[in-house]
Amino acid sequence: MFKGSFTALVTPFNDTGIDFKAFQDLIEYQIEGGTEGVVVCGTTGETPTLSEEEQKELVKQCVNVVGGRIAVLAGVGTNSTEKTIHMAQEISKIGVDGLMVVTPYYNKPTQTGLIHHYKAVHDSVNIPILMYTVPGRTGIDISIETIKALSVLPRIVGIKDATNNLSRPVKTRLAISRDNFCQLSGEDGTVVAFLAQGGDGCVSVSSNIAPRMCSELHKAWRRGDFEKVSELRDKLQPLHEAMFIETSPGPAKYALSLLGLCSSQTRQPLWEISDISKQVVKEALEKLGLLG
Numbered sequence: 564m565f566k567g568s569f570t571a572l573v574t575p576f577n578d579t580g581i582d583f584k585a586f587q588d589l590i591e592y593q594i595e596g597g598t599e600g601v602v603v604c605g606t607t608g609e610t611p612t613l614s615e616e617e618q619k620e621l622v623k624q625c626v627n628v629v630g631g632r633i634a635v636l637a638g639v640g641t642n643s644t645e646k647t648i649h650m651a652q653e654i655s656k657i658g659v660d661g662l663m664v665v666t667p668y669y670n671k672p673t674q675t676g677l678i679h680h681y682k683a684v685h686d687s688v689n690i691p692i693l694m695y696t697v698p699g700r701t702g703i704d705i706s707i708e709t710i711k712a713l714s715v716l717p718r719i720v721g722i723k724d725a726t727n728n729l730s731r732p733v734k735t736r737l738a739i740s741r742d743n744f745c746q747l748s749g750e751d752g753t754v755v756a757f758l759a760q761g762g763d764g765c766v767s768v769s770s771n772i773a774p775r776m777c778s779e780l781h782k783a784w785r786r787g788d789f790e791k792v793s794e795l796r797d798k799l800q801p802l803h804e805a806m807f808i809e810t811s812p813g814p815a816k817y818a819l820s821l822l823g824l825c826s827s828q829t830r831q832p833l834w835e836i837s838d839i840s841k842q843v844v845k846e847a848l849e850k851l852g853l854l855g
Contacts, residue, residue, distance in 0.1 A: 564691060564720045564745045565634060565661065566763040567599035567785075568778040570770040571607035573812045574621065575825035581617055583624055585825035589771070590628045592824060596774025599781070600634035601625065602663060602766050606700060607812045610638055612830035619653060626658045640665035640695060644680050648687045661691035663723060663766075668701035674709045685716045692718050697725035697749060707731070711738045723766050724757075725749025732760040751777075751803040755796045758784050768806045769799060772818045773851060798851060805847035809836045818844050821854060 570593050575585035593601055603625040604610045604618050613621070622637045629635050637659045639650040644667070651662055664684055666677060685692055694713065698704040704726060713719050720743065724731055727750045735746060748757040748765040757765070758781075770777035776795055783791035806814050813829055813836040820827040821844070827835060836844070848854045 564743055565600060565636070565693070565747060566745060567781040568597075568770055568774070569600040569602055569634070569636065569747060569764060569766045570598050570774060570777075571602045571605045571766050571768055572625070573771055573816055573819065573825065574604075574608040574610075574613065575816075575819075576828040576830060577826060581621065582825060583620075586621065586624060587628050589819070589824055590625060593770070593774045594629070594632055596770075597778035597782070598633060598770060598774045599764070599778060600636060600660075601629070602636045602638060605636075605638040605663060605695075605766070606665070606697065607768055607771070607815065608638065609812065609830055609833065612833075615650070615653075618650070619657070622654055622657050622659060634660045636661045636663050636693065638663045638665065638695075640667070642667040642670050644683050647680075647684055651684050651688045651690075651692075655688045655690045659690070661693055661720065662688070663693045663695050665695040665697065666701045666703045666705060668703070671703050674706050677703070677705060677709055678712055681713050681719065682716065685713075685718050688718070690718065691720040693721050693723055693745075693747070694719065695723040695725070695749070697723075699725070707734050707738050710735055714739045714741060714744050721745030721747065721763075723747045723749050724762075727753060729753060729756050729760055732757055732762045736761040751806065752800065754780070755784070755792060768811055768815050769802050771812075771815050772806070772822070772848070773799065773802060773853065776851070801847045801850055805844045808840045808843050814840060814844050817841055818848055821845060821848060 575582040
């Protein structure tokens with residue numbers, strides 16, 4: 564269903580709110596770089612700080628700018644099933660290719676609770692859904708058994724897995740009978756290992772900055788050019804590390820500011836990254852030849 568390099572888009576801000584011009588330019592930068600899909604209003608988009616109207620407007624503008632050229636996934640997950648259903652229904656009207664639904668954060672539901680949560684969202688819309696597990700942010704994971712139970716639902720088409728547990732892609736693949744269930748990594752630094760374990764792609768932070776290299780890695784993987792894959796893996800590793808030197812998306816936004824694509828501004832409670840971290844980010848961009 565979904566494969567290759569997907570960019571977890573940042574949400575550019577300025578002193579008056581969302582910088583929609585920068586957002587549009589960033590999407591074009593992704594398409595020109597060969598990105599195969601974008602995720603709007605995900606973790607990297609600082610979605611918990613957005614109002615409902617801001618979220619809907621970002622998705623509308625993303626769909627309009629993309630114009631069907633690449634896939635668009637929209638994050639709609641919250642820690643309330645009722646609110647998640649509401650956002651899923653609202654966003655599904657806009658014309659996205661799929662929804663990404665994070666595990667309910669803070670509440671820490673049981674696996675049974677997760678099954679009922681995802682089934683309720685699934686039953687409320689007629690659009691593909693990707694589950695999203697990121698325990699470091701939410702405090703809850705989706706077990707392989709729960710993924711298997713939910714995979715029988717026709718509109719649950721895959722998962723974004725940010726656990727960085729590289730045994731999970733193969734375990735998930737072996738547990739699920741259907742062939743069209745996709746697995747996207749949420750960890751840039753281990754993407755090649757994730758693909759080797761049966762994964763299909765990556766929802767990437769680094770591809771905000773280096774979309775062409777990230778997309779070329781996935782395309783080289785699919786055509787079996789493992790020499791090129793190894794070359795790009797090694798070149799991109801310092802960038803991957805720099806993007807998480809502090810809480811994401813702070814480093815990514817600073818990198819984009821160096822490229823002139825948007826400001827480094829985040830919304831509170833996130834804050835500007837330190838001068839030491841800025842130097843690490845700048846050096847990573849210089850190594851890739853992206854500055855100057």
